[in-house]
Amino acid sequence: MIIVPEAEIAGLIDADASFDAVEQVFAAMAAGDAYNFPVVREAIGHEDALYGFKGGFDRSGLVLGLKAGGYWPNNLERRNLINHQSTVFLFDPDTGKAKAMVGGNLLTALRTAAASSVSIKHLARPDAKVLGMVGAGHQSHFQLRAAVRQRDFERVVAWNYHPDMLPKLGQTAAELGLPFETVSLEELGAQADVIITITSAFAPSLMDAHVTPGTHVACMGTDTKGKQEVEAALVARATVFTDEVAQSVSIGEAQHAVGQGLKAEADIHQLGAVINGAHPGRTSEGEVTLFDGTGVGLQDLAVADRAVQLAVEKGVATEVAF
Amino acid sequence: MIIVPEAEIAGLIDADASFDAVEQVFAAMAAGDAYNFPVVREAIGHEDALYGFKGGFDRSGLVLGLKAGGYWPNNLERRNLINHQSTVFLFDPDTGKAKAMVGGNLLTALRTAAASSVSIKHLARPDAKVLGMVGAGHQSHFQLRAAVRQRDFERVVAWNYHPDMLPKLGQTAAELGLPFETVSLEELGAQADVIITITSAFAPSLMDAHVTPGTHVACMGTDTKGKQEVEAALVARATVFTDEVAQSVSIGEAQHAVGQGLKAEADIHQLGAVINGAHPGRTSEGEVTLFDGTGVGLQDLAVADRAVQLAVEKGVATEVAF
Numbered sequence: 193m194i195i196v197p198e199a200e201i202a203g204l205i206d207a208d209a210s211f212d213a214v215e216q217v218f219a220a221m222a223a224g225d226a227y228n229f230p231v232v233r234e235a236i237g238h239e240d241a242l243y244g245f246k247g248g249f250d251r252s253g254l255v256l257g258l259k260a261g262g263y264w265p266n267n268l269e270r271r272n273l274i275n276h277q278s279t280v281f282l283f284d285p286d287t288g289k290a291k292a293m294v295g296g297n298l299l300t301a302l303r304t305a306a307a308s309s310v311s312i313k314h315l316a317r318p319d320a321k322v323l324g325m326v327g328a329g330h331q332s333h334f335q336l337r338a339a340v341r342q343r344d345f346e347r348v349v350a351w352n353y354h355p356d357m358l359p360k361l362g363q364t365a366a367e368l369g370l371p372f373e374t375v376s377l378e379e380l381g382a383q384a385d386v387i388i389t390i391t392s393a394f395a396p397s398l399m400d401a402h403v404t405p406g407t408h409v410a411c412m413g414t415d416t417k418g419k420q421e422v423e424a425a426l427v428a429r430a431t432v433f434t435d436e437v438a439q440s441v442s443i444g445e446a447q448h449a450v451g452q453g454l455k456a457e458a459d460i461h462q463l464g465a466v467i468n469g470a471h472p473g474r475t476s477e478g479e480v481t482l483f484d485g486t487g488v489g490l491q492d493l494a495v496a497d498r499a500v501q502l503a504v505e506k507g508v509a510t511e512v513a514f
Numbered sequence: 515m516i517i518v519p520e521a522e523i524a525g526l527i528d529a530d531a532s533f534d535a536v537e538q539v540f541a542a543m544a545a546g547d548a549y550n551f552p553v554v555r556e557a558i559g560h561e562d563a564l565y566g567f568k569g570g571f572d573r574s575g576l577v578l579g580l581k582a583g584g585y586w587p588n589n590l591e592r593r594n595l596i597n598h599q600s601t602v603f604l605f606d607p608d609t610g611k612a613k614a615m616v617g618g619n620l621l622t623a624l625r626t627a628a629a630s631s632v633s634i635k636h637l638a639r640p641d642a643k644v645l646g647m648v649g650a651g652h653q654s655h656f657q658l659r660a661a662v663r664q665r666d667f668e669r670v671v672a673w674n675y676h677p678d679m680l681p682k683l684g685q686t687a688a689e690l691g692l693p694f695e696t697v698s699l700e701e702l703g704a705q706a707d708v709i710i711t712i713t714s715a716f717a718p719s720l721m722d723a724h725v726t727p728g729t730h731v732a733c734m735g736t737d738t739k740g741k742q743e744v745e746a747a748l749v750a751r752a753t754v755f756t757d758e759v760a761q762s763v764s765i766g767e768a769q770h771a772v773g774q775g776l777k778a779e780a781d782i783h784q785l786g787a788v789i790n791g792a793h794p795g796r797t798s799e800g801e802v803t804l805f806d807g808t809g810v811g812l813q814d815l816a817v818a819d820r821a822v823q824l825a826v827e828k829g830v831a832t833e834v835a836f
Contacts, residue, residue: 193615230552230554234569234571236571236607241607241610247554249559249560249565254560257582258567260605260612261612264610273609277611278610279605279611281582283582283583285558285561286561287586288563288585289601290615293612512832512834513521513832514519
């Protein structure tokens with residue numbers, strides 16, 4: 193039994209390795225070689241916590257297991273712990289025995305960032321130069337770092353509900369050598385070739401009229417019924433891709449457009465199909481593409497499996513008798 | 515993070531400690547202080563394995579977590595490993611951090627045996643003398659050992675689909691100082707005051723006509739849609755108790771009587787309500803009581819939590835940084 197503590201993850205797996213793991217598992221999902229189990233998500237009636245399990249099995253990579261954990265909203269204030277707490281457990285699919293336990297907090301941030309990055313690689317115009325960020329919270333920094341690897345971005349424009357959080361995102365852009373400008377949503381939509389939305393909102397900020405032809409939009413914040421980052425008309429207009437269609441139409445950004453009859457579920461495609469070549473992806477310069485990143489357990493398992501491999505290679509895995 | 519490997523469990527927790535843990539959590543469930551999460555159970559399409567998660571939260575005992583694992587039917591033949599493989603993961607309900615990982619194989623056997631034992635304590639006639647065993651597989655030995663602690667049983671009568679397995683169960687009875695006799699189901703029903711069924715069958719063996727007034731029957735083998743150990747008419751005739759009503763009527767022994775309209779779901783009671791005094795349990799000497807033990811995640815968490823406590827007390831818990 194291999195233990196990879198949370199504190200080791202940062203030294204093991206980076207945005208590139210996370211990208212590869214997530215790209216592969218999205219492809220496996222679209223090929224029918226990997227699937228996610230039903231998600232368990234419970235308000236446990238203690239500490240206002242949400243707790244649950246996201247499991248799955250990748251038959252091609254032989255990765256089986258789950259991420260367990262959730263959201264403890266009082267952690268930071270009361271205990272100086274981060275509010276999202278999760279752990280990944282991997283099992284040997286040949287025997288059912290527990291194989292590895294891996295800290296899941298940083299991995300969750302990395303796999304979420306990797307998903308939008310994979311979407312940019314496969315859906316954004318090759319000549320994209322301006323990256324727009326809607327959102328400036330903790331996760332936005334991961335999305336930014338992962339996104340800039342995919343195109344020759346020349347600058348970043350950003351908007352946030354709380355403008356005071358934008359300078360910190362500007363620092364990350366500066367570290368990446370990119371000019372950074374705070375703009376209105378109108379300016380952001382007019383200038384950006386790629387837009388990442390990473391907010392936690394229940395009403396749209398980015399509207400259809402903001403977005404110009406040829407843009408790729410990655411909506412990464414909506415993972416619950418009722419949440420919404422972009423106007424349903426934008427989802428209706430775009431060619432829409434997602435990690436998992438069932439989640440996209442129920443808890444993802446597409447829930448609103450589909451619920452209002454503006455988009456058919458059949459017109460929402462798996463990003464993995466583009467990776468596999470089964471779907472052409474973007475077919476014109478003027479097309480708006482949209483990736484609805486809802487977050488699936490297989491992403492967590494994929495990056496955790498990679499972290500375990502790297503921990504073993506680097507000799508930092510803790511082996512315990514079990 | 516505490517690790518309690520499978521190999522340590524036998525030295526830590528016995529039938530008595532398992533009994534106490536299961537009795538307490540059944541009571542907490544009936545009091546509304548503990549609940550089970552939706553069960554995930556997947557045929558993963560590899561090694562013919564069934565894999566899944568049974569989670570729950572006991573607010574009174576502050577026990578949160580899940581059992582993960584399942585059934586790998588080729589383990590024994592191909593790898594000399596037992597086919598049922600499971601691991602229990604406990605979390606700190608105050609923070610969401612992983613707290614303990616515990617080998618779940620022996621614990622599963624102990625908690626299943628504890629459930630029928632709890633039912634015997636609270637539902638069997640005080641003067642019960644003859645214990646009837648229907649089934650003689652691996653789990654039957656655990657059920658027998660746990661059952662005999664609850665009444666002054668004077669002898670054991672037993673039947674099994676495969677009679678060649680009965681002598682081994684007879685050895686266990688001998689170890690417990692009890693005479694053991696192989697009988698027909700007619701004889702078993704006529705003689706036994708308490709009957710435990712622990713088979714894995716899809717058609718009833720124990721029929722209504724076999725069972726005499728005053729008997730307590732604990733049906734422990736049915737945990738899946740389609741399985742059946744006793745005739746539906748027996749369930750209809752008995753006062754029925756269970757660990758969890760929703761499971762009893764869908765995957766438990768009561769699925770057939772309820773499905774055929776012979777028993778109302780409202781007439782199936784939580785065993786915990788008897789423990790709590792909210793239900794009188796047996797109210798006459800001639801009443802047939804029946805416990806439908808379907809197996810819930812909270813049982814696994816309860817015995818795992820107890821094993822962790824005992825491991826810490828005895829200094830055999832492995833602590834790892836996580």
